[in-house]
Amino acid sequence: MLATFDLAGHVIGLIIDKDLTDEMLQKIIGEIQEKLDVYEKINVFVELEKDRHITLKALFKGIKFKYSNAENFDKIAIVTDSAIFQNAVNLSDTFLDVEVRTFDLKDRLEAIQWISL
Template identity: 35%
Template sequence: MVSTFELAENVVGIIIDTDLDEELIENVQAKILDKIEVHEEISIFFEIKRGSKLGFKAFLEQMTFNLNHTRSFRKIAVVSDLDWLRNSMFIKDLIMPTDIKSFTNEERLTALAWISE
């Protein structure tokens, strides 16, 4: 299931508590595009709940989406206990100017504070 919430007018929160597949990624992207239509630049809080799985194909699809819309993103906070996902955030420095930080599930409140700045 995908839950969304707003921290501010230009900050969208997305919480995933199920395995991510292509259909779910499309739903997430639609929510992001709706927000981009209203605001030129947005920040995204993206949390994958403990026990959820993110396949590599779905990850690549989301990264491609992010690259295509990189000028629309101010910040992206990724909260997950998936080590490979958090560790892959260093790649963003090579390909995206967006400020992206990863956090563990225990650092969720820190992530919320950072994305709201």
């Protein structure tokens, strides 16, 4: 399931409680696109709940989407205990002109504060 919430007008929050598959990623991209229809630049908070994983196909598709739309993102916060996901995000964002930070699940409040500014 995908739950969404707004932290501020330009900030979208996404909580994923299932494995992040290509199908789930399409839903996420749809939610982000809706926000981009209203705001030129947005911040994105993504939380992948405990013991959830991302498929390789979804990971690469998500990276492609980020690169294709980098000019529309100001900050991205990724909250997960998946070290593989965190490392992939950190590596893929080396060349983006977007502030991207990863947080452990226990630090979600810190992530919410950071993304809301």
